[in-house]
Amino acid sequence: MSQLSDKQIQTLKERLNEEQERLSLHFEQNEDENLLSDSLSDSTGELSAADNHPGDVGTETFERGRDLAINENLSSEQDEINQAFKRIDEGTYGTCLECGNDIPFERLEALPFTAYCIEHTPDQHLSNDRPAEEDVITPPPGGAGVNRQHSEGRFDDAGAWDDVENYGTATSPAMNIEPGEDDYKNEG
Template sequence: MSTLTQEQRKELQQALLEQREDLQRHFESSMEDGAPAESLKDSTGELSSYDNHPADAGTETFERSRDLAIDDTLTEEFNQVNEALERMDEGRYGTCVTCGKEIPFERLQAIPYTAYCIDDTPSRDVSNDRPVEEEVMTMPPSGAGEVRQRNAGKFDHAEAWEAVEDYGTSNSPAMAAKRDVKDYDENM
């Protein structure tokens, strides 16, 4: 049983109810915009993506995945708020579900829906798991790239233009500084 005072319980209950109401408003406003679309085409409202630049599709994909991630996070928070209100009704609110110790009032003020004391809070670390592809990748052979690194920057010398000029230029006879040029070779 928690040793929260009646006033503290009321304050925390009010905070939970306000938080639940805010989350409900978020979900209601997102539903007014339409239910989450099944496909990217449906979510953008475009009849065809043929005339769009690939970067536009990339931006839309990013925006959609970000919105879905935010909704997932807020759904989890909404569930935690409802569970906290249930614990409050059952008289279990304010005690850690893992160890049974009392959760300090200050922690409950900061995170009213928490079910854990600080010591038993589940880790939210980013996974250190590596991609499965790394299991089949092999290291490059020893010495790979050494010659390229040794010769880096050596081509950039005075004759560089002459070496490139053998392949022609993008200047056409129409772009020549001289008048009446008929041939690409005269253009120079």
């Protein structure tokens, strides 16, 4: 049995109801958008992706994936809220499912649907795995980043335009502001 008073349980019940209403409102507002049943062309309103820039299709795909992930996360949260109401009815609310110890009221205020104390929260571990891309990425050049101060006075990408500008530009006389002036014959 939990150490929570009836007043605390009532307060937490109200918070759970508020969260449940917020989630219900989200799904009501988005029920017209059944993202999985529509094809990408139906959801974007385009007849074909062939006439669009690939970046446009990529953006639409990203947005659709993001919306699906948000809905999945909120649906999971809704399930956790329903489970919390079930635990309240059973009288086990506020007790950790893993160790059986009481969950502090402060934690329940922050996450009213949690079923675990901080020590036994699932998926709490952080991964030390690094992205696979890091195995094939070449390190930055010696003059970049932290080492830039050590390479003072040497050529680096930041000074490239200054060096190129000394030799003129590739603009034609037609691009010059002053008529009759030859831009690339500028003695500088």
